[in-house]
Amino acid sequence: MKPIKVKDIRKLLDGIIITGSEDWIVEDAIYYNRHDHTKRHSLLFISRDDVIDWEAIDRKGPSLLITDKPFSEVRNVPKTITILQVKSLVQSYWKFITYYRGQFDIPVVTITGTCGKTTTKDMIKHILEATWNVQASISSQNEPRRSLPYLMGIDENTEVAVFEHGLGNTGNITHQCLIYQPTIGIITTIGVHHLDGCGNLEGYIRAKEEIVGGIQKGGTLILNADDTHTKKLRLQSFTGKIIYFGTSKHAQFKADNILFGKGGMNFTLRVDQNRYPVFVPGYGEHQVSNALAALAAIHELGVPLEIAISRLKSYRPMGRHLEFTDGINGSTIIDDTWTNNPTSVEAALNVVDTLGKEKQVIVILGDxxxxxxxxxxxxxxIGSMIAKRNIHTLITIGKKAEEIAKQARKEGSLADIRIFKDVHEVGHSLNHLLNKQSLVLIKGPMSSRGMIDFANRLKK
Structure with missing residues (x-):
């Protein structure tokens, strides 16, 4: 965080210091009870309903508490604490965020999508950090509550920021855009996910669409030309620049000659009249799509494509993202337990279609x-997808996933179909199926420690 004087914060928020000193500097900002208070010289936003552990705050002192609690609830506090009383905590919170973000005239790239957002974000970060000071969100830790700490990670040395948007409910992306104020927005793909928080697929598309209105005036929107649901976005009010990527003839960043290579994908990138050979680590045409989105953003930031493509070769895919590993009895395990939704299942099955030819394919799917x-x-x-493929064994784990097995069986799948209520029931019953000809895809919900451990047990 860029240090700020307490007296300047008091002036900004038009608040009243009711106890403590304003002659010191704040070096971190959090929302009390939403973020961990680990640093000294912190600013804490505290709501009327928060129960305060004064001793814990005192141990981290000095601290600045911004609150709209009445004076009677915040008097007689430890001397290390400064209380700044404001009329409205919500208004003060957003005023502070707007002020802080306004201190930095830097490009901010934000990314959403049903699949590929973490990979695309990490590709951009990997390419840029060779020469730029980059602030980025961590892994796929993209929940809205993390946005304030990520913003505070921007300081005087930051040259570019790259964040991904988490979407659990309608309004999440709008909230994050208000904090990040992106100059470049990317939608990797729109599939099916989080329908419980968005009502239905239409609501989910509208929730993804929130990034369109969140990009700063004159900014850039990067979209997937091949994605069916992306074509349903309402873009009439967007006045910035739009760049499309994909294999479609309408894409400005277009891939063709896509081939599976050793450890990744080879393709030709076409931009304007120029052609570039590209290798991206990680298997699948969806990985080509991620690379196209990343390269489009990198190009928009002014990095020559030749340099970006060269750096992309050394990108290392995240673990548990279609991660190929040697398995027991000489088998090959594809660990794709990072996330589980219909779009990612289809992408994984498409990879298996190519790499599983003349193999004994075993597909393990969780809820x-x-x-x-x-x-x-x-x-x-998904059961219908399975039924159309040459799969030796289908194993479903969980009550919801049982529907996959039932539908595959109904549609005449020739696979040996086995249904388990939970992962512990499976045990070692599959070991005898595994040999040098076995290619095993395992996918399960990100929150399932059991599925992750099960995948690890199958590895050599």
């Missing part, structure tokens, strides 16, 4: 959560 009242529908659709 897909957060589909609301559409749970049965989308699990059944």
């Amino acid at each position: 897909i959560n957060r589909l609301g009242s559409f749970e049965k529908k989308y699990h059944q659709e």
Whole structure:
């Protein structure tokens, strides 16, 4: 965080110091009870309803508490604490965020999408950090409550910021855009997820669309030209620049000659009349799509494509993202337990279609959560995907995933189909199926420690 004088914060928020000194400097800002208070010289936003642990705050002192609590509740506090009383905590919170973000005239890239947002974000960060000071969100820790600490990570040395948007409910992306004020926004793809928080697919598309209105005036929007649901976005009011990526003829960043290579994908990038050979680590055409989105953003930031493409070669895909590992009895395990939704299942199956030829393919699928009242529908659709493929064994784990097995069986799948209520029931019953010809794909919900441990047990 860029240090700020307490007296300047008091002037900004038009508050009243009711106890403590204003002659010191704040070096961190959090919302009390939402973020961990680990640093000294911190600013804490405290609501009327918060129960305050004064001793804990005192141990981290000095601290500045901004609150709209009445004077009677905040008097006689430890000497290390300065209390700044404001009329409205909510208004003060947003005023402070707007002020702080306004201190930095830097590009801010934010990314959303059903799949690929963490990978695309990490690709951009990897390419840029060779020469730029980059502030970025961590892994896929993208919940709205993390946005304030990520913003506070920007300081005088930051040259560019790259964040991903978490979407659990309608309004989440709007909230984060108000904090980040992105200059470049990316939507990787729009599939099916979080329908419980958005009502239905239409609501989910509208929630993703929030990034369109959140980009700063004159900013850039980067969209997937191949994605069906992306075409449903309402873009009439967007006055900035729009860049499309994909394999479609309408894409300004277009990939063709896509081939599976050793450890990743080879393709030709076409931009204007120029052609560039590209290698991106990680398997699948969806990985090509992620690379296109990242390269479009990098190019928009002014980095020559030749340099960006060269740096992309050394990108290392995240663990548990279609991660290929040697398994027991000489088998090959594809660990894709990072997340689970219909879009990512289809992408994983497409990879298996290519790399599983002449292999004994075993597919292990767990429950897909957060589909609301559409749970049965989308699990059944995955069952239909399975039925069309040459799969040796299908294993489902969980009550919801059972619908996948039932639908695959109903549609005449030739796979050996096995249904388990939970991962512990499986045990070592699969070991005898695994050999040098076995290619095993395992996908489960991100929150399932059991599925992660199960995948690890299958590895050599």
